[in-house]
Amino acid sequence: MEFLVASAIGVLSAAGIYLILRGRSFPVIIGMTFLSYGVNVFLFAMGRLSVDRPPIISSDTTIYADPLPQALVLTAIVISFGMTALIVVLALRGFLETGSDRVDEGIPKLPEPAEERLTS
Amino acid sequence: MSGWIIAPIIIPAMAAALLLLLRRSPDLQRRVSLAATALLCLASIGLFMLAIEGDVLSYRLGDWPAPFGIVLVLDRLSATMVLLSSVLASAVMLHAIRGWDAKGHHFHPLFQFQLMGINGAFLTGDVFNLFVFFEVMLIASYGLLLHGGGPRRLGAGFQYVAINLLGSTLFLFAVGIIYGVTGTLNMADLAGKVGQVAAGDAALLRTGALLLFLVFALKAALVPLHWWLPTAYAAAPAPVAALFAIMTKVGAYAIIRVFTLVFGQDGGAAASIAAPWIMPAALATLAIGAIGVLASRVLVDLVCFAVVWSMGSLLVAVSLFDARSLTAALYYTLHSTLTGGALFLLSDLIASRRGRWRDDLEPSPVMANAAMLGGLFFLAAIAMSGLPPLSGFIGKLMILDATRTSGAAGWIWTFVLATSLLVIIGFSRAGTMLFWKSEATAGTIEPGPPARTTPIMPAAILILGTALLSLGAGPVTRHLEATAQQLVTPRSYVDAVLGRPAQAQRATEVR
Numbered sequence: 036m037e038f039l040v041a042s043a044i045g046v047l048s049a050a051g052i053y054l055i056l057r058g059r060s061f062p063v064i065i066g067m068t069f070l071s072y073g074v075n076v077f078l079f080a081m082g083r084l085s086v087d088r089p090p091i092i093s094s095d096t097t098i099y100a101d102p103l104p105q106a107l108v109l110t111a112i113v114i115s116f117g118m119t120a121l122i123v124v125l126a127l128r129g130f131l132e133t134g135s136d137r138v139d140e141g142i143p144k145l146p147e148p149a150e151e152r153l154t155s
Numbered sequence: 156m157s158g159w160i161i162a163p164i165i166i167p168a169m170a171a172a173l174l175l176l177l178r179r180s181p182d183l184q185r186r187v188s189l190a191a192t193a194l195l196c197l198a199s200i201g202l203f204m205l206a207i208e209g210d211v212l213s214y215r216l217g218d219w220p221a222p223f224g225i226v227l228v229l230d231r232l233s234a235t236m237v238l239l240s241s242v243l244a245s246a247v248m249l250h251a252i253r254g255w256d257a258k259g260h261h262f263h264p265l266f267q268f269q270l271m272g273i274n275g276a277f278l279t280g281d282v283f284n285l286f287v288f289f290e291v292m293l294i295a296s297y298g299l300l301l302h303g304g305g306p307r308r309l310g311a312g313f314q315y316v317a318i319n320l321l322g323s324t325l326f327l328f329a330v331g332i333i334y335g336v337t338g339t340l341n342m343a344d345l346a347g348k349v350g351q352v353a354a355g356d357a358a359l360l361r362t363g364a365l366l367l368f369l370v371f372a373l374k375a376a377l378v379p380l381h382w383w384l385p386t387a388y389a390a391a392p393a394p395v396a397a398l399f400a401i402m403t404k405v406g407a408y409a410i411i412r413v414f415t416l417v418f419g420q421d422g423g424a425a426a427s428i429a430a431p432w433i434m435p436a437a438l439a440t441l442a443i444g445a446i447g448v449l450a451s452r453v454l455v456d457l458v459c460f461a462v463v464w465s466m467g468s469l470l471v472a473v474s475l476f477d478a479r480s481l482t483a484a485l486y487y488t489l490h491s492t493l494t495g496g497a498l499f500l501l502s503d504l505i506a507s508r509r510g511r512w513r514d515d516l517e518p519s520p521v522m523a524n525a526a527m528l529g530g531l532f533f534l535a536a537i538a539m540s541g542l543p544p545l546s547g548f549i550g551k552l553m554i555l556d557a558t559r560t561s562g563a564a565g566w567i568w569t570f571v572l573a574t575s576l577l578v579i580i581g582f583s584r585a586g587t588m589l590f591w592k593s594e595a596t597a598g599t600i601e602p603g604p605p606a607r608t609t610p611i612m613p614a615a616i617l618i619l620g621t622a623l624l625s626l627g628a629g630p631v632t633r634h635l636e637a638t639a640q641q642l643v644t645p646r647s648y649v650d651a652v653l654g655r656p657a658q659a660q661r662a663t664e665v666r
Binding site: 055067070074077082104107110115117121128129133 | 290
């Protein structure tokens with residue numbers, strides 16, 4: 036099981052990093068998602084791998100799984116899920132407004148419209 | 156008394172919720188937001204008074220015993236940083252309520268959430284909560300960066316969000332590794348545990364520590380992780396960019412906190428692990444920042460690179476991790492936050508008065524309030540580039556003095572002094588273009604819409620802050636010396652968090 040989990044984390048991270056280094060926004064987002072999956076599994080593994088053990092400590096249990104990484108993973112999942120949604124919307128808006136999904140060309144050299152600054 | 160420590164987190168959180176309810180009435184929203192920021196200022200002054208005596212106070216949320224529950228810790232450093240952020244936020248808020256906040260939705264709630272994240276990051280005593288507050292701060296900053304919209308902000312926003320998401324993921328990897336080898340994430344508890352890590356896990360611990368450093372360096376815009384900053388800050392609305400001046404300092408704060416307390420000299424396998432990396436990176440930051448200042452053709456870009464450059468000076472001092480250099484670094488932190496914020500606000504004031512020339516560094520006809528703005532720009536430029544008599548000069552003198560005895564003194568002195576010259580040239584050229592060459596340019600700037608007279612006062616307040624920092628350099632330095640002393644002797648911090656018989660607490664541990 037250790038080998039399976041370790042290689043899953045490795046493959047997810049490697050795929051994620053490869054995709055993040057691509058030049059278009061869609062692969063970058065997919066890469067982010069892979070990487071965050073990888074880190075979630077990794078956090079789990081840091082509480083040591085165990086099967087069929089309750090994450091609850093009581094006076095009569097001697098075997099239990101570490102509950103803390105599970106709480107950490109929950110927080111991490113919520114944050115990365117929300118952030119993925121945000122960056123998808125951002126990429127879509129960027130594509131619709133600039134007509135390009137290249138991440139390195141996303142910033143038009145054109146200045147922002149003058150009246151926008153002037154109304155301040 | 157220690158319950159008050161949570162106030163700088165609670166006040167913005169409650170205010171943000173209330174502001175969301177008030178979104179239909181912008182006027183009321185402005186008043187509530189301003190009042191909340193003022194209240195935050197009062198609270199942080201109160202906390203500063205509590206911490207100034209030198210006691211480390213900790214607040215355990217829900218009264219859970221220390222290494223297991225969430226703790227907030229107030230010492231001299233966190234109190235100073237919270238005070239700094241609330242002072243900056245007040246000035247920025249005064250600037251923003253004169254028009255910028257009406258350009259999009261939800262400016263005020265996001266602003267308050269941003270403050271909540273920043274203050275939380277300064278106060279937390281737990282690595283995972285540091286991650287959570289970083290996220291609160293970043294999520295709010297994504298919204299603020301995009302405030303007002305436009306293709307330029309969307310493009311810059313995508314890059315900013317992507318690089319910070321990557322940073323957050325690396326942060327989680329670091330947290331996971333550190334938890335895996337030590338079994339705790341409470342910083343005070345970690346301080347005791349990293350020394351006892353098994354020899355086989357030493358490499359993992361070092362990896363975790365360096366990953367953590369990488370994430371903080373990304374936030375602190377340390378070269379080569381600086382490139383997101385000029386794009387993002389230049390595209391951000393001016394008051395937001397001014398508030399972001401404190402965000403790079405959150406990265407610097409996290410480096411100072413974690414690498415003195417946890418991975419400091421008693422850090423076992425990972426003792427003083429960041430220091431050899433900070434020094435060359437900070438020197439490169441100085442060089443890149445100064446070259447960027449020279450190369451900028453728009454005022455706001457110039458200010459962005461000046462911020463990058465000032466992070467270099469700050470982190471050069473941090474890299475030595477002794478009491479004198481930390482004092483210098485902290486003084487420089489106060490100085491560069493106030494001055495950076497003032498320069499961002501000034502560049503907006505200048506841009507709003509120059510019609511189609513905006514803040515491009517080209518001669519244009521004379522703008523409105525040229526004398527006043529020119530004077531303020533002159534003061535801010537003197538402060539930023541480190542000419543006497545303002546705080547930049549004092550800060551730089553302290554950095555040079557503190558690094559005099561170190562082995563790398565030759566490198567540090569050369570880089571700091573040479574790049575200062577470049578920054579002085581950059582700022583003089585910008586000032587000449589904006590104010591003096593304009594005198595010789597004929598024509599007038601066609602008047603813009605009537606609402607274009609953003610008041611100068613908030614920027615002036617920040618420059619006044621810089622001036623006060625220079626005038627009161629004696630008392631401020633004495634306070635910062637005490638702060639640095641507290642940092643290099645983390646014993647009191649650990650005792651305050653874990654409760655005094657720390658050994659008894661450890662005995663009851665489960666893992």
